Amino acid sequence: MKNMKIRAALIISVPIIIFGLSLIAGPRMINPFAADDISREILFSIRAPRGVVALLMGMALGASGAVLQGILKNPLADPYILGISSGASLAAVLGIMLGAAFLGSFTIPVLAFSGALITGAMVGIMGWKRGGLWPERLLLAGVGLSFFFSALLMLVMSISSDEGLRKAMLWIFGDLSMSEWSKIPYGLAFVLPGILISLFRAKALNALILGDEFAHSLGFSPHRERFILFVAVGLLTAASVSLGGMIGFIGLLVPHIIRSIIGSDSRLLVPFSALGGGGLLCIADLISRSVLAPTELPAGIVTAIIGSPYFLYLLRRKNVLSI
């Protein structure tokens, strides 16, 4: 148990340290105690909101991945498997290609969020049968819709000009450079409830993982719990996609990494996956804006490059990889 406390302390402190680091490091180092006007402005209005958005987005992805792997009882599930991100991307890319700007710099995030919610609702409707959501149906509906929206996305991209294509690609690969303080309250308004719902229903999630009958015998209504958790996942995914596009890897692999450190009790897994996801995205973004500065790389590429080897290493070391 003492060992556990050390591990927990580690998972909590690492993202905080990373966030601090992401403020002072970057294309150039900034000493916060001896900063001139320009450096101060960069620190407070460029790096700080960007770090916060990275944390928020990573937390949303990590937590929703952990919840989704539980309700779908599938170690391969991630927030993007339900097609929510494809729907969001399609809406956002259409907006980018058509040069939509009816809400100023909020246009694309709002389009992405609407696309995500509509797709989420569609998956929910298709996954619904006999008074509840069924894991296999959800998964298959998600995969089906995902293919459909991806195909439409490819269609739009293949008939667009090179210039439009590049803008769309940069958005799809994840872009945190437009993070502003003004966007954070909106992100928070969806991420926070999503994570709180997941936390409060973590016990039910544990029961669901063990099977519907078991959950029933513990006094949980499997259909109701699954629905509530599905809504939470939808909110989290939609919020994260609209904050900064698609960032792969985190939702799928961070829960697995956290599970290997702290075990698979959802009451711990969900919050720590959130922290782990936030920390990982924060450092990935720091790397993506620093290595080739002043050129920025898409953060989604960096998360996968630094995360995948570690995940594969874990896979070799562990005997079983379960949910």
Added chain:
Amino acid sequence: MLILFTFHLSLFTAYAVEPPQRIISLAPATTEMLFALGLGDRIVGVTNFCDYPEEAKKKPKVGGMSNPSLEAVVSLKPDIVVMSVDGNPKEFEERLRSMKIKTYVFYSKRISELPKGIRDMGLALGVKEKAEVMAADMEHRINKLRENKKTSLKKKVLFIIWPEPLIVAGPGSITDDALQILGADNIAARTASNYPKYSIEEVIRRSPDIIFIGKGQNSMNEVSEGLLRRLKSTPAARNNKVFYVSDYLYRLGPRTLKGVEELAGYLRR
């Protein structure tokens, strides 16, 4: 190599003897050039992106620039297919040649190479005199623009292609080339690619004196709002030196120099 070269030369002379009547253009820039050389009537096919001049839009389409339809090209029975080294795939040219379809590749990539490219093209398409007039005019204008160097020297400039995410004109782009001719200092001149996604904090730190925003098809005012708000501390924003400019510099063709002259006008202010 020598054999190949002479082979090319003999091809050119062959064109000069018998000017091609059915021309397909596979790039917006070459389409503009063909129209400017008075060959508009002979164009039988263009890409989906050839939108200038207005008549170009009415021509039959053969697909995109990087993915034109071979079938559409062949079925239009062209005497020659005009391509650009910048944007058309080399494989497509090889494919056409293997089918015994003549091609002409416009190879200029920089503004200074433009007059020579036009002369070459005029030779290949049998409009030597017209091309000579156009090329000479361009040379004259380029030389005149170079004289601007003194007035715009040392002014730090950023040319924004798209504000969110921030994509700017980097080294190798026609815009960067234009800024070099004008003697201005492109703050994104040393980056990894020609249209890099650029760091906002580096823009603030490098404090551009002038910011250009390329307009493209749509007005960029609304899309740029958020970005400009974040760049408000730069000298360009403080001194009202943010200018929305035309998209002439996005293509290397007859309108390119108009684009350079437009920038020169703003730099002189």
